[in-house]
Amino acid sequence: KAGVTQTPRYLIKTRGQQVTLSCSPISGHRSVSWYQQTPGQGLQFLFEYFSETQRNKGNFPGRFSGRQFSNSRSEMNVSTLELGDSALYLCASSLGLPGDGETQYFGPGTRLLVL
């Protein structure tokens, strides 16, 4: 069974631009979570989707948004990019909700560099 895939793997943008990242969960998984990882802040939770509904959201500004499609694939969008948005963005999928004991499986991440 294929693992979690994320595209693109690497991305370079300039301040003020917007970006869309894509995540394809493991087949059959209905929950997708997004995280931001930076050297200074570590892994921080962005949002979680289950069956096309956002179930939880982390403490990030409204510039960060996401959605989930009927096939469980998910996208996250960052508008008006800032230098501080440079990070590794990780997607994780699980059969059900992670807090209900479901294991999350992570993708390789998308490394975003904002210049």
Place this chain on the structure above:
Amino acid sequence: LAKTTQPISMDSYEGQEVNITCSHNNIATNDYITWYQQFPSQGPRFIIQGYKTKVTNEVASLFIPADRKSSTLSLPRVSLSDTAVYYCLVATDRGSTLGRLYFGRGTQLTVWP
């Protein structure tokens, strides 16, 4: 909110047992505790998960005391390839729109020959 606290770094030698403790004082009744391992430029990899008492799998053991305010990941007989960052995760406020998923800051484990 069930934030977690872990040591920033630990050192060990090959063949030794390593124990990494995570504190989660505000863990809720229905929260699970999960540990992940991460190598540079890779996504975290699931190691073990538990709710209470002790859980063991082929790579690690997880000890959770009765009050569940902490948990200890035990890695038996570590090798050089176990050098990585280890994260403790607790899910809190499940079902609430204010719910959060918190990773600890991670523990950098370095195994020396």
